[in-house]
Amino acid sequence: MKLIEAKQHFISSWGAFGTHWGINRTMAQIHALLLISSDPLTQDDIMEELTISRGNTNMNIRELINWGLVDRLLLSGERKEYFTAEKDIWKVVKQIVKERKKRELEPMLQLLDKLEEVEGDKRDKHVKSFVDTISGIKKLGKQADRTLDTMIKAEESWFISSLMKVFK
Amino acid sequence: MKLIEAKQHFISSWGAFGTHWGINRTMAQIHALLLISSDPLTQDDIMEELTISRGNTNMNIRELINWGLVDRLLLSGERKEYFTAEKDIWKVVKQIVKERKKRELEPMLQLLDKLEEVEGDKRDKHVKSFVDTISGIKKLGKQADRTLDTMIKAEESWFISSLMKVFK
DNA sequence: TCGAATTTTCAAAATTAATTGAAACTAAAT
DNA sequence: ATTTAGTTTCAATTAATTTTGAAAATTCGA
Structure with missing residues (x-):
């Protein structure tokens, strides 16, 4: 070609x-x-x-x-x-992650905090189903938020070698 | 509310x-x-x-x-x-990752393999700039591909505890 | 087998998003 | 101060996507 x-x-x-x-x-x-x-x-x-x-x-x-x-x-x-x-693709990825985290993940987490405090008896299955789902998403979301923060600070070499050890 | x-x-x-x-x-x-x-x-x-x-x-x-x-x-x-x-949000995320990887990442990696083999003198700066960018994207893409594969197989508890240790 | 309930399809309509291009704006050069 | 090269804006247009709804197809019970 x-x-x-x-x-x-x-x-x-x-x-x-x-x-x-x-x-x-x-x-x-x-x-x-x-x-x-x-x-x-x-x-x-x-x-x-x-x-x-x-x-x-x-x-x-x-x-x-x-x-x-x-x-x-x-x-x-x-x-x-x-x-x-920027030509360094790792920097590019980090920059995109940083922006999307700020624009999308963080506002979503704020919303989930509010939604989790819904009124009503937690034993009511309708309330329970809602709160459980929201809590689950929030938990994973907060974890992702922390993980991405660390990633944003990381060097590419560090990223690759560390993940290689863990994800194996 | x-x-x-x-x-x-x-x-x-x-x-x-x-x-x-x-x-x-x-x-x-x-x-x-x-x-x-x-x-x-x-x-x-x-x-x-x-x-x-x-x-x-x-x-x-x-x-x-x-x-x-x-x-x-x-x-x-x-x-x-x-x-x-599916209510288990970790399973939901894994399923989405699995599908997007198959639908988007894998075809992109195949394309990059082909594009990397472009004709021309690698010392020509136009060729070099192109090949370097493609190679960089490919390298990171392949790493992401492997990482996501492992993630797809992982348990949530494993994911959180392992990542907590590494990303710290 | 027939008929009613339910699901699926898809052309047309509605909506939303992207793009154009010309006018307005800005700043450097003369 | 005026001209000119270059940039930005945005109303109107065009393109892409989503949604509708009625007709066709399917499925199940009688």
């Missing part, structure tokens, strides 16, 4: 992959493109490469910057802005 | 949560409803509770069964089908 073909393949697959994880296709594609580019790219480069509009490109780059996955780069003597993606 | 109110809260939040993870709102809501119900429910119960159409209910129940998250139940003497969800 030629490089150009392989790149296209990767970009489109990464885009499709993203849609299964609640990330829009274009955002995932821009990320993929920046991941495999040896040099920083401008908005125009990205528009042209992915054949998408200026507005779409701009909004999704901004969103990637919010997620901490892409950096704006000002080259001296150049008026245009350039963009690069 | 009253039970009925708490249930509605949980169902709607679980639905919104699902949409961030590539799962449609209704499917997540039906799953939530079954999770917190003390008894099995019929299609009509679900339709009524969530005020959704028969077709929608039916399709999403089917999808939940495909995912292995919901079981069909035939009560003797009853003509209608009843449905229940």
Whole structure:
């Protein structure tokens, strides 16, 4: 397979992959493109490469910057802005985990805390079924939260070697 | 908070949560409803509770069964089908991980294997950047694949106690 | 075998999400 | 101060996804 073909393949697959994880296709594609580019790219480069509009490109780059996955780069003597993606995939994964934890897991845990305090007789099977389910989710969720915190702080080498020992 | 109110809260939040993870709102809501119900429910119960159409209910129940998250139940003497969800949240998580691994991670790893073999001089920085990124993703992906395999086989108690020791 | 109860399908409609592109805005260069 | 290159915004459009509901299919009891 030629490089150009392989790149296209990767970009489109990464885009499709993203849609299964609640990330829009274009955002995932821009990320993929920046991941495999040896040099920083401008908005125009990205528009042209992915054949998408200026507005779409701009909004999704901004969103990637919010997620901490892409950096704006000002080259001296150049008026245009350039963009690069973090290439160390372990850092990328940690960053995504960090953001999703903050945006989704933490609010969910707060909600579960409130729901667990529902009024009513705990011996009533309807109440019991509800509280048991909520408690179970909360317990696992809190564990996941702690585990992810540690993961976010970890080095890749540490992650791999430690998990290799345990998960065996 | 009253039970009925708490249930509605949980169902709607679980639905919104699902949409961030590539799962449609209704499917997540039906799953939530079954999770917190003390008894099995019929299609009509679900339709009524969530005020959704028969077709929608039916399709999403089917999808939940495909995912292995919901079981069909035939009560003797009853003509209608009843449905229940696995209540053990650890089993639920393992089942979701198992399916997503099969549907998404494994195909992605296969693709990366092919893309890594791109033609061209590895000293060319364009080729190198591409191959390095692909290799990095593949390496982490394969590690994740192995880790998840072990997790799928694990007991919850084992999971929590082991991880507590490592991630500390 | 027939008929009623129940489940399933799927084309059309409704809803939601993504994308465009032109205008407004901003900031550097002249 | 004005022009110009570049960036951002957002209302309107387009595309994708979800939902409906009625018809078809199936299943079970009489």
